[in-house]
Amino acid sequence: MRLQQLEAIIRRIDAFHPDYLYFKEQLAMANVGVSGEDEVQFFLQELATPHRVIRNFSFFNAQQQRHEIDFIVIFPSLIVCLEVKNIAGTLHFDAESSQLLRTRADGVTERFANPIEQLNRHLRALSSFFPYIPLHGAVVIANRRAIIASKPPDSPIFHADYVLSFIEKKLIQHCKPILDLDKVYAQLLSLHSPKKEAFTFTLEQLKCGVFCEKCAAKMRFAHGKFLCPHCRFQNKYAHFQALHDFRLLVDTKITNQQFCVLCDLPSRYAAKRLLRLLPIVKRGKYTYYEIPELIRPQGR
Structure with missing residues (x-):
């Protein structure tokens, strides 16, 4: 919805509109995000194990706080959540300071919110709805030119081409079927509440x-x-x-x-x-x- 709205805005407002450059920047960022998700989707298509995939899952927790998860992959034995980041440069994941530092090719270092904490927040919220189902998550770096220079040893952070290997290891760890794919898929869809942007015009x-x-x-x-x-x-x-x-x-x-x-x-x-x-x-x-x-x- 957000991407479509931004595309419509750029089509329909003049270049001299005071917010034109803002909307153009937002559209570029949205396209980068979609491109990163497409990269992960490409590898998920190779999954042979029965599964269901929900992309861009948005829901509210018990405290009515919104959560947005890039991918939820449901298997008969577990649920996997993937947080996708399409970021270039050299990446340092700092657990103690709870931040992601990106050093660009020109030497400039930028700080981003910690995607590990973001993922953990999502997993905690989902566990309240599915307390008896194993939940696992990972931060996936979709940009092929990015270098993961440092990360906490116990945090699953990897490039998109490792997604299948990560999932296969979790399926070996949780091999006993304990859930009905279609039932859990329907339960998640019933929780889905797409975010609507407040982009309104006359x-x-x-x-x-x-x-x-x-x-x-x-x-x-x-x-x-x-x-x-x-x-x-x-x-x-x-x-x-x-x-x-x-x-x-x-x-x-x-x-x-x-x-x-x-x-x-x-x-x-x-x-x-x-x-x-x-x-x-x-x-x-x-x-x-x-x-x-x-x-x-x-x-x-």
């Missing part, structure tokens, strides 16, 4: 128009489809991306008039034809169109 704050998915130029609507004047790409469903952006940043429903402004359409009749596939909701004298969560550009 229609007036956004750039209007339908933008080409190939070159990002503003498209023109003619003869029932959108045409890019720059690269000549055509798509009669290109307005779906604009609706998706509106849903992420403004509201889950939209009026014909708002849609005309959003997509820079001169005719409300053309707008009505484009919106005909969306569910209609009547509220007093106003007619709204519900925007589906999974709406995306499709077809040509």
Whole structure:
């Protein structure tokens, strides 16, 4: 959700917006995080033992404090939690000071929060829901160029290519099946509470128009489809991306008039034809169109 919102923001606000650089930086950081998780996902796909994987698991503990775990891997004999860090440089994990120090290639040293404590916090919270299931966790460094220079001897910290070996050792240690995979998977999903960012805008704050998915130029609507004047790409469903952006940043429903402004359409009749596939909701004298969560550009 956060990544999609940030992508929509960068598409829809002007470069001179006072927070444009902030949002651009946040988007870059979010992409780095997703890239690191993709690296770990690649290795998890090689697991042969029956299992279930939940990525980006978010839940509240008994004290209503939020926890966000990058990966939860459920096996018949245990649960494994993985905290992924996509950080380059030389890494020093300092247990006594509870910090991660990263020395960059230019010699600058930076401090990060201790991911070991972060992981332990997650494990403690999960154990309150599953007190009789063995729980194990690890901090996974997804950046292949990172060097793990020092770490506490009793803390599992390693590169992504060691994930399978770590899991295999834990499966040998806990080889007796004690849980129902589907049941525990369903229990965890019932606890899942995705975090919703407070990125909200008004229609007036956004750039209007339908933008080409190939070159990002503003498209023109003619003869029932959108045409890019720059690269000549055509798509009669290109307005779906604009609706998706509106849903992420403004509201889950939209009026014909708002849609005309959003997509820079001169005719409300053309707008009505484009919106005909969306569910209609009547509220007093106003007619709204519900925007589906999974709406995306499709077809040509």
